[in-house]
Amino acid sequence: MMRTRPLKVALLGCGVVGSEVARIMTTHAEDLTARIGAPVELAGVAVRRPSKVREGIDPALITTDATALLKRGDIDVAIEVIGGIEPARALIHTAFEHGISVVSANKALLAQDGAALHAVADAAGLDLYYEAAVAGAIPLVRPMRESLAGDKINRVMGIVNGTTNFILDKMDSTGAGYQEALDEATALGYAEADPTADVEGYDAAAKAAILAGIAFHTRVRLDDVYREGMTEVSAADFASAKRMGCTIKLLAILERAADGQSVTARVHPAMIPLSHPLASVREAYNAVFVEAEAAGRLMFYGPGAGGAPTASAVLGDLVAVCRNKLAEATGPGESAYTQLPVSTMGDVVTRYHISLDVADKPGVLAQVATTFAEHGVSIDTVRQQGKDGEASLVVVTHRAHDAALTGTVEALRKLDTVRGVASIMRVEGE
Template sequence: MTTTRPDPAAPSSTREPLRVALLGCGVVGSQVARMILTRPDDIVARVGRPVELAGIAVAHVGRPRHGLDSRLFTDDPMALVTRDDIDIVIELIGGIDPARTLLLAALEHGHSVVTANKALLAAYGDELNKAAEAHGVDLYYEAAVAGAIPIVRPLRESLVGDQVTRVMGIVNGTTNFILDQMTTTGASFEAALADAQARGFAEADPTADVEGYDAAAKAALLASLAFHTRMRGDQVYREGITGITPDDIEAARDMDCVIKLLAVCQAGKDGIVARVHPALVPVSHPLGSVSGAFNAVFVEAREAGHLMFLGPGAGGSPTASAVMGDLVTVARNSVRGVAGPPQAVFDEYPILPMDDVRTRFQIRIQVRDEPGVLAAVATIFAHHEVSLQTVQQSAIEGADKADGWSATLKILTHEARESDVEACVAELTQSKAVNAAPRVIRVEGM
């Protein structure tokens, strides 16, 4: 359908307000609503036209919400997003359905959309972007990745003339807080998670965060933007942090490293890959010093070089700030009668399997402290073409030498193929010189 835009040359004082429909009024939604209602002069100064909150769709209309007019609320979101007097829809309800149906309806009615819904965008971003472009409206989602950090627009617009080769980041504040607590206090994973929940950094059900699903959705968005292609969340390799132990943290410290849950997106001549997993990062690397619930994204581009984006990655205020930034941008476009540039998709690149990824690894092996063991282990690595950079042997504190398993080998590999390391570890596990499965963790930033 064709939408009629107001004349941008008309004096601002004579223009009708831009009307906003808000879906959801939780922690972020309530912040956004209050920012719209309490900062009208600031918004007019930035947009050139008033912005008015026309309605808020919620599940429970009768629930009291301090500072918000009860007449704004409705439990019929579809009626709200398809109203002819709506200009912009802000979606903050999360999840796939009914968010997908509602946003498609809004776009088809000529309404621009601002959303923070990474799960929806990771699964159906291509469909939503095509709908926005077809109807000449905007789809903005800065708040969907890394909270208040401006990373979506730099990848989508500022770096579109460059060639981004790699994006690596800490994009989940909950897991970064947990790992930071394990590093600085010596807490177990379970204790650090309980602390995160007590402070409001983790949900009662933390699965999406600690198992890496949240970060994987964000990695899909980052890869799509950085490499101008299409990637879904289910195409991202994913591992969580539930298996990380204090021993892993200590082994990282011995290498002057810390453990972070990383989202890594890479482009090469054969294709692209996106992966989420715990990794050792040198403390000297920009990502190594990111503490607490902060997020950070490290971008490598052919011409721009290395760029670092750092800031609060979660919470009502940081996320609301990103939503408001998108709202002002979309409102400005509406006043001018234009839509912003669509997401650029230049090509469909092959998505490489995880088996073909090359990186470094730290491998810890409990072995017998006796002659010939190191040679036997080295032979297995050589057989699978995994090159060793360093090998350290240390006695296991408190080990009973009578049982033979009294030493630990800490091995740092050169860059190696994922499938070769997997095969190497499988053979080590079966070796008579090795006690139980080796501990393996990838190394990034070296």
């Protein structure tokens, strides 16, 4: 039977995503009612700049007092699309204190304080849903949290930031340098005026923390995620990658240790074989590759950002939370029963591509090879090119611990014959 009293929704934030949420709620009102089993009504929209024209939104709904909106007593669900830590965190706590379930797209807050927010929601018997916090429109959080709940996920590797993928794709396909590709991304609206959060990996690291917590049923905070940006990736790196049959992507990689007793979470640029599904992800798209014990390998692909795609994920969560409200139930909360430790980057085992600037004279290669051997890092291939007393030496290793590779590089820098370490890049996905 259809309930006649509408479920009332408070929208906190009305930027690119929030305005799309409001538009879809209005234009698809009948469909949402049929899918939920009750009308859903936008009861108020909290904004910072009330004078801004917002097409399709009744001005009477606009308020600058988000706290008062949540405290008025008739709100069932709050949608938080403000972003950042404060005031979003305080407002979500206020919502829970007043019996309001929350849908959020706030990756930074969830990566930092997800455990605390889940604890408050669980204690109050309320929902906290956040599909839109990771990979935009791509259904990823709920499949990992629910569809794969009976399976054991061992590895997650993905492209979770569209801006960086656009830049690297342009560098690969056109031969553009980093700055040229970034300028194009900015002109097209893919990169912010300050692209630091994207190109330095902070955005991807927040998403990695959220995904790792879900995948491994353990608490992983943003500080637990090893992070490297991609600003140092050069045309020379792409040239080397192509010689190896690879391309370069900024990857979030989450792994369960072979003995199952720990996990690692990292974000950094890496070479991956052109045969790997992630290598073909172009432009600003996202894709996540999940490896589970029973299900095998699964790939989730689609637009990872933008107003409409992200709003689609928000509305999917809204439907689920509203259905739970009608059933007087809640969906799955935090699952952190394994309490696995998060290992440091030094424990990661992978292959490496190291480019060295060296003196072009006899014995250099022997010195370099000896240094690798002394640190327990086995060399797979070496390529040397010399000119005018200088040479470049490209070494690709077998699998080794990151700590061993770090020690090797420190020792190489001390050699008189090594004039510089031009680049270090991990090789993944083989």
